[in-house]
Amino acid sequence: MIPPAFTYLRPTSVEEAIALIAADEDAKVLAGGHSLLPIMKLRLAAPTALVDIGRIEGLSYVREAADVVSIGALTRHHDVATSSLLAELVPLLAEAASFVGDPQVRHRGTIGGSIVHGDPASDLPAAILALDASLVLVGPTGTRVVPASQFFLGFLETATAPDEILTEIQVPVATGGFGFEKFTRRAQDWAIVGVACQRRGDDVAVALVNMAPTPVRASATEAAISAGQGLDAAAALSHEGTDPVSDQSASSEYRRHLAHVLTARALAKAGF
Amino acid sequence: MEITLSVNDETIRRDVEDRTLLVFFLRETLELTGTKIGCDTTSCGACTVLLNGQSVKSCTVLAAQADGCDIITIEGLADGDQLHPMQEAFRENHGLQCGYCTPGMVLASISLLAELDEVTEASVRNGLEGNLCRCTGYHNIVKAVLAAAEAAS
Numbered sequence: 098m099i100p101p102a103f104t105y106l107r108p109t110s111v112e113e114a115i116a117l118i119a120a121d122e123d124a125k126v127l128a129g130g131h132s133l134l135p136i137m138k139l140r141l142a143a144p145t146a147l148v149d150i151g152r153i154e155g156l157s158y159v160r161e162a163a164d165v166v167s168i169g170a171l172t173r174h175h176d177v178a179t180s181s182l183l184a185e186l187v188p189l190l191a192e193a194a195s196f197v198g199d200p201q202v203r204h205r206g207t208i209g210g211s212i213v214h215g216d217p218a219s220d221l222p223a224a225i226l227a228l229d230a231s232l233v234l235v236g237p238t239g240t241r242v243v244p245a246s247q248f249f250l251g252f253l254e255t256a257t258a259p260d261e262i263l264t265e266i267q268v269p270v271a272t273g274g275f276g277f278e279k280f281t282r283r284a285q286d287w288a289i290v291g292v293a294c295q296r297r298g299d300d301v302a303v304a305l306v307n308m309a310p311t312p313v314r315a316s317a318t319e320a321a322i323s324a325g326q327g328l329d330a331a332a333a334l335s336h337e338g339t340d341p342v343s344d345q346s347a348s349s350e351y352r353r354h355l356a357h358v359l360t361a362r363a364l365a366k367a368g369f
Numbered sequence: 370m371e372i373t374l375s376v377n378d379e380t381i382r383r384d385v386e387d388r389t390l391l392v393f394f395l396r397e398t399l400e401l402t403g404t405k406i407g408c409d410t411t412s413c414g415a416c417t418v419l420l421n422g423q424s425v426k427s428c429t430v431l432a433a434q435a436d437g438c439d440i441i442t443i444e445g446l447a448d449g450d451q452l453h454p455m456q457e458a459f460r461e462n463h464g465l466q467c468g469y470c471t472p473g474m475v476l477a478s479i480s481l482l483a484e485l486d487e488v489t490e491a492s493v494r495n496g497l498e499g500n501l502c503r504c505t506g507y508h509n510i511v512k513a514v515l516a517a518a519e520a521a522s
Contacts, residue, residue, distance in 0.1 A: 105370060105388075127431075138410070198411075200496060201425050201477065201499045202411060204425050205425050
């Protein structure tokens with residue numbers, strides 16, 4: 098399959114990239130290309146231009162300051178999964194990244210690209226939602242920081258404006274127990290359902306993959322754990338308020354069942 | 370656009386259409402047809418090549434993105450008649466049946482062994498999750514990769 102024709106542009110700075118996407122409303126930003134190129138090959142997207150930010154210097158890093166770990170948007174999944182700093186300070190994120198696609202996909206795909214694509218079936222959006230991360234967006238008029246809880250607006254829709262670029266993901270240090278569970282038909286597939294779970298003292302944050310048009314927090318489960326309920330009783334509430342689709346992989350009823358089972362496993366791994 | 374890249378240690382300069390995928394550039398422009406197209410949807414791994422030493426699926430990389438990079442395809446592994454140790458291990462262990470997945474399997478395995486801290490049957494099976502064998506000949510493929518790792522140690 099061959100994507101529709103487009104003009105390939107390769108800016109060398111964020112400012113230049115923003116000017117290019119601001120000048121052409123049908124241009125799209127290209128990073129690793131592992132979400133965008135497949136949908137272009139299927140002719141589900143036909144941008145006039147691809148603005149390849151992949152060569153912009155200084156957007157691939159993992160560093161820590163004042164109990165916040167900052168990750169450059171161009172950091173590839175492989176580098177997130179194998180970062181010793183993340184393994185120590187935000188192990189849930191490294192674990193979730195190790196579940197993305199397969200080794201070849203993790204060598205090319207970037208954390209920023211996966212997050213701005215906003216696919217509810219992807220692993221990293223749920224992980225950053227459970228981790229209360231923030232997203233740094235740079236546009237023509239400056240920089241703004243959006244919490245993950247306000248970032249995912251709908252299916253493949255995020256708070257990123259058409260003329261903005263995600264440059265950094267900021268994640269508060271989270272060294273408590275964690276669990277990431279993913280159920281797939283084949284090893285490399287998207288999750289039929291996934292669960293990201295981060296313990297904070299006696300409380301927990303639980304985010305669900307593919308249970309709604311966006312990644313969602315399992316608020317009823319979180320409240321039940323805070324109220325001292327048992328693991329299974331809390332996990333049974335995980336799909337409350339969700340609206341999972343029925344598709345070729347699973348019925349919505351089966352997805353709710355999976356959410357219960359996988360949340361119980363993730364909570365157990367997190368030490369509940 | 371004009372791209373310049375190294376393919377199997379040879380510097381290549383070509384004018385390509387912007388939308389050219391790396392796999393088509395390799396197969397049709399350079400006529401390196403050892404790299405296969407299987408699913409064409411980033412799933413099967415038949416199109417795996419090494420990009421700056423790491424395995425990637427060339428059906429999901431633009432030739433333009435590979436500008437300035439080092440690409441190794443299956444054609445670049447052997448030294449004359451001397452097979453690469455991974456190719457030799459696949460031959461010795463009968464790690465192929467129809468052979469269609471083999472170029473991708475061999476290159477993914479080379480990348481995998483370069484990254485694995487601990488080579489075990491489980492880590493090899495898990496590490497080849499991005500490559501499908503339509504003959505389901507996984508047993509001997511894993512055996513071959515373990516043998517190659519053993520030979521290298």
